[in-house]
Amino acid sequence: MKNIAPAISPPSGIGDNKPANQAVLDWVHEVELLTKPENVFWCDGSDREHQYLLQEAVRQNVLIKLNDQKVPRSYLHRSNPNDVARVEQFTFICTPTKEEAGPTNNWSEPAETYSKLHGLLKGAMRGRTLFVVPYIMGPPDSPLTKVGFEITDSIYVVLSMRIMTRMGAIAVKRLGHDPAAEWNRGVHSLLDVDPARRFICHFPQDNTIISVGSGYGGNVLLSKKCLALRIGSYLARKQGWMAEHMLILGIESPEGKKHYVAAAFPSACGKTNFAMLIPPKHFAGWKVTTVGDDIAWMQIRDGRLFAVNPENGYFGVVPGTNYKSNPNAMKSIAHDSLYTNVALTDDGDVWWEGKDGPPPKHAIDWRGNDWTPDSKEKAAHPNSRFTAPVRNNPVLDPDFEKGDGVPISAIIFGGRRSNTMPLVFQSFDWEHGVYLGATMASETTAAATGAVGQVRRDPMAMLPFCGYNIGDYFRHWLAIGKRLTNTPLIFNVNWFRKGEGGKFLWPGFGDNMRVLKWIIDRCEGSNGALKSPVGWLPGLHDLDLAELDLDHKSVDELLEIDHEDWKKELAEHKKFFDSLGGVVPDELMKQREEVAARFAK
Ligand code: OXD
Ligand code: MN
Numbered sequence: 001m002k003n004i005a006p007a008i009s010p011p012s013g014i015g016d017n018k019p020a021n022q023a024v025l026d027w028v029h030e031v032e033l034l035t036k037p038e039n040v041f042w043c044d045g046s047d048r049e050h051q052y053l054l055q056e057a058v059r060q061n062v063l064i065k066l067n068d069q070k071v072p073r074s075y076l077h078r079s080n081p082n083d084v085a086r087v088e089q090f091t092f093i094c095t096p097t098k099e100e101a102g103p104t105n106n107w108s109e110p111a112e113t114y115s116k117l118h119g120l121l122k123g124a125m126r127g128r129t130l131f132v133v134p135y136i137m138g139p140p141d142s143p144l145t146k147v148g149f150e151i152t153d154s155i156y157v158v159l160s161m162r163i164m165t166r167m168g169a170i171a172v173k174r175l176g177h178d179p180a181a182e183w184n185r186g187v188h189s190l191l192d193v194d195p196a197r198r199f200i201c202h203f204p205q206d207n208t209i210i211s212v213g214s215g216y217g218g219n220v221l222l223s224k225k226c227l228a229l230r231i232g233s234y235l236a237r238k239q240g241w242m243a244e245h246m247l248i249l250g251i252e253s254p255e256g257k258k259h260y261v262a263a264a265f266p267s268a269c270g271k272t273n274f275a276m277l278i279p280p281k282h283f284a285g286w287k288v289t290t291v292g293d294d295i296a297w298m299q300i301r302d303g304r305l306f307a308v309n310p311e312n313g314y315f316g317v318v319p320g321t322n323y324k325s326n327p328n329a330m331k332s333i334a335h336d337s338l339y340t341n342v343a344l345t346d347d348g349d350v351w352w353e354g355k356d357g358p359p360p361k362h363a364i365d366w367r368g369n370d371w372t373p374d375s376k377e378k379a380a381h382p383n384s385r386f387t388a389p390v391r392n393n394p395v396l397d398p399d400f401e402k403g404d405g406v407p408i409s410a411i412i413f414g415g416r417r418s419n420t421m422p423l424v425f426q427s428f429d430w431e432h433g434v435y436l437g438a439t440m441a442s443e444t445t446a447a448a449t450g451a452v453g454q455v456r457r458d459p460m461a462m463l464p465f466c467g468y469n470i471g472d473y474f475r476h477w478l479a480i481g482k483r484l485t486n487t488p489l490i491f492n493v494n495w496f497r498k499g500e501g502g503k504f505l506w507p508g509f510g511d512n513m514r515v516l517k518w519i520i521d522r523c524e525g526s527n528g529a530l531k532s533p534v535g536w537l538p539g540l541h542d543l544d545l546a547e548l549d550l551d552h553k554s555v556d557e558l559l560e561i562d563h564e565d566w567k568k569e570l571a572e573h574k575k576f577f578d579s580l581g582g583v584v585p586d587e588l589m590k591q592r593e594e595v596a597a598r599f600a601k
Helices: 022-035 047-059 110-121 155-164 169-175 223-239 271-275 327-332 430-438 470-483 509-523 552-559 563-579 586-600
Strands: 039-042 075-077 091-093 129-137 146-152 184-189 199-203 208-212 242-244 247-252 258-264 287-292 296-301 304-308 313-317 338-340 343-345 385-389 410-414 424-426 441-443 455-457 489-493 530-532 535-537
Touching: 022 110, 022 129, 022 146, 022 184, 047 075, 047 155, 110 184, 110 199, 110 208, 129 155, 129 169, 129 223, 146 155, 146 169, 146 223, 155 223, 155 313, 155 338, 155 385, 184 223, 199 223, 208 223, 223 242, 223 296, 223 470, 242 470, 247 271, 258 304, 258 509, 271 287, 271 313, 287 304, 313 327, 327 385, 410 430, 410 509, 424 509, 430 470, 430 489, 430 586, 470 586, 489 509, 563 586
Parallel strands: 039 129, 075 338, 091 199, 146 184, 184 208, 258 410, 410 489
Antiparallel strands: 129 146, 199 208, 242 296, 247 258, 247 287, 296 304, 313 385, 338 385, 424 489, 424 535, 441 455, 530 535
16 A cells, blocks of 8 residues: 555646635745645545545555445555654754753754755655645634644545544635735655654744654644644743643533543543543433543633634544443544554454454454464554544534633543552642643553653653743743633543552543542532642542442552652652753742652651
């Protein structure tokens, strides 16, 4: 299967809908002169265009059409095996000074980087089509909504952007004619998909992204990690709002009382599962609805935080998704979806490790090779992905499109930790909560290239996504707290604590509702909590564990604060803060001392 495909020749009426904004026309012309494509295709997002592009992608062997009886109107794409995850080591923030990018980002000098990238892009689209993809991030009537244009030479990117964003005429209309209007310029070229020529570069001061040498979603759907998080966080700080790596969910009681919470977990730690949670039987009448599964843009109104999901689709990890772990995700990817790097069965269906039912006797694996259950290799890549429209989600929140956003009652941080971190605890206040976020850590996953399973600090799950100096990012969080009068409560959760024999102690998935219920109780003013040195913990009877097969010992272990473990943990916090070279605000340094002092009491 191919990533790189030759130029297409659309019939008249398709691909020729040029926008009127002169700044866009000039920019596209400039990139055209540089990259020398065969032709330019102006996307308008229409159904006719969509059908044409799908047909061309299949003809060019970029997509395989799946069995319409099994997964209607859905397709499989295989990426180059050298190109299956985000590449943090080749991701750069190109601010005028290194200090602006800060200690957690790779920095590269803007003029030199532009020049290097222009060198790589010179003639790079020869014989290919240059697609121009206009899109908006955010609901059409939101004050937070941003316009972006992505130039790409990948038809797979165009088809993915059509799912992940509100794409086409809607963006052209929102931008209007003013050549000075704010919009993001994104240039993507596959080049020759060579890891040695793979760079994902952000120029926040120019609202510009250039991504070359990759076809993997997180590197090339420029709307997502690049605009909505890296450039987004930079703009958010300047403009006084927040761009966060957070899911947003609604939770409604049987009496109809509704809260919204936002939760930051690192990549591939279950944000999508949590955002689509189905409460266990014991919680009959409770409803969880999804606003977003990956990104939250939040602003302050009347002293309160309101969040929108800027995206229009889900780009989630496939392996492990099944009717037990996430029935709503299964329904969301049952039709009108793109699959990347999963296995193809002999009857044209898709398969992955952890799918319901027995494995197929034979399949074609994600690399395009024969596969049987006896094969040593995995059938689907551990970071294989689905791309599905939000509207497929049976529990999409009715206020998903609300431009003002939904009011946030609680913020949850969490990571994958085998030990130390209890199932749930609550910060004493906003500043302490910012400290919890700033010192968050998680065992690494396959979402980024590199070793899997190593504990790394990932502040607010934004380590790979904060587009500026992390010290200033912490300061921004603290400053937001000062502006809030109806302040969300802040919690930390850990679904992944292990007991004897390395077994997970907590069942997770739908049962996470039990933790969510305690969080909501706390938001409603319940005093069912015990003070500990690290924060408020639920007492044994504050968590509703009815009808759950969990013994007392496991519950104790789940909620345990082990002083020796925490001594090491606090030493790690210090090491992490020190490694940032003096950028951490004093307030957070003080918070660490206060936790240590509470332990010493
Ligand atoms: C993602 C990621 O794809 O965080 O959402 O890597
Ligand atoms: Mn993510």
